[in-house]
Structure formats: C-alpha cells, structure tokens
Amino acid sequence: MNAEISKIYTDGACSGNPGPGGWGVVVYFGDGSVHEMGGAAAATTNNRMEMQAAIAALEFCQAAGHPPVILYTDSEYVKKGITEWLPGWKRKGWKTAQGKPVLNQDLWQVLDQLNTKSVNWQYVRGHSGNAGNERCDAIARAFAAGRQPELRQSRDL
Structure with missing residues (x-):
C-alpha cells in the first residue's frame, strides 16, 4: 500500500542575485518515509x-500519482503569485x-499547469526553526555552493 504524501517543503537559494x-x-x-530532491543552476535568481x-x-x-496535501514555501513571491496574482496576470x-x-513568466506558466485544487499552498517563515524548511534550505544552499548534499530517498516512485 502506498502512503499518501502528508506535506512538502520547498526552498530556493542564490549566491548573489543573480548568481x-x-x-x-x-x-x-504519512508512513514516515521521506524523499529529498534538489538541483542547481549556474546563473539564476533566488525567485x-x-x-x-x-x-x-x-x-x-504527479509522477507518483499523489496530489500533495500541503505545500510549504518560505517565498511570499511564490505563495502570492500562485494563489493571488496569477489570475490577474x-x-x-x-x-x-x-x-x-x-x-x-516561463516558470509561472509551468506552475500554473501543475497546480491543482488539491494543492494547499502555505507560507512558512524561513529560518524560524521549522525542520522541513530548514532541511530544504540546507539542500538548496549546498547546491547553490556547488556541493552535492546527501539526499534522503527512503521512498521510490
């Protein structure tokens, strides 16, 4: 039996902006397993x-066939963009x-296509001791610095 996704944390980092x-x-x-991911870009912005x-x-x-219950971001730009500003744009x-x-716009269009009513977008204050936010921040900062962090992937698709 596949456990449902209970929550997701996302974060981005940039060394210089752009950089x-x-x-x-x-x-x-829900069964306690965790799947971590990350990536890098050579010249980009924090947003x-x-x-x-x-x-x-x-x-x-989408690939796992599980709609997320809650997606946490510490980016007000992402949260407000997808939940408030996008329809007007x-x-x-x-x-x-x-x-x-x-x-x-290119990324907003992709997010718009992937977003569904089952996504509950939530803002979480960054650097406030939230374990999920702190962990994805560490992953993002490592990739931004050119390091490959060890990613927990106790869950296969």
Whole structure:
C-alpha cells in the first residue's frame, strides 16, 4: 500500500542575485518515509530557484500519482503569485498591474499547469526553526555552493 504524501517543503537559494543558485524539496509521507530532491543552476535568481523547487515538488507528486496535501514555501513571491496574482496576470496578457511584463513568466506558466485544487499552498517563515524548511534550505544552499548534499530517498516512485 502506498502512503499518501502528508506535506512538502520547498526552498530556493542564490549566491548573489543573480548568481549560482540551488533548490531543495523535502517530501514527507504519512508512513514516515521521506524523499529529498534538489538541483542547481549556474546563473539564476533566488525567485527562479524558489519557483523551480515548487515545480519539482509538483512534478514529483504527479509522477507518483499523489496530489500533495500541503505545500510549504518560505517565498511570499511564490505563495502570492500562485494563489493571488496569477489570475490577474493571465487576464492582462501576462502583464502586471503596472502594465509591465511578468517576470519569470516561463516558470509561472509551468506552475500554473501543475497546480491543482488539491494543492494547499502555505507560507512558512524561513529560518524560524521549522525542520522541513530548514532541511530544504540546507539542500538548496549546498547546491547553490556547488556541493552535492546527501539526499534522503527512503521512498521510490
């Protein structure tokens, strides 16, 4: 029997902004197993890495056939973008309220395609002692620094 995903934490990091960046994801399952992921980009921004983490998390859920229950991000940009701003951007032809092109439109479009009603987007304050957030932050920072962190993957697809 497959355990359901209970919660997901995502984070992005960038050394310089723009600069080398990394992202991290920690997926917790109801049976106590954990699946961690991460990646890097040579020249990017913190916001793009935050978005890439959320994309990777949702792609993992889709591939595993499990909709996430709660997706935690410490990025207000990602949380507000996907839950508040996106409908207006789409109505305005991917323009902001000021009439400027939406930054990171390519990633917003991917997130929009992956997002479903079963995704409960939650903001978690970064660097506040939350174990899931701290762990994905460590993964993201390691990748941004060019290091390969040891990833727990007690769960196979």
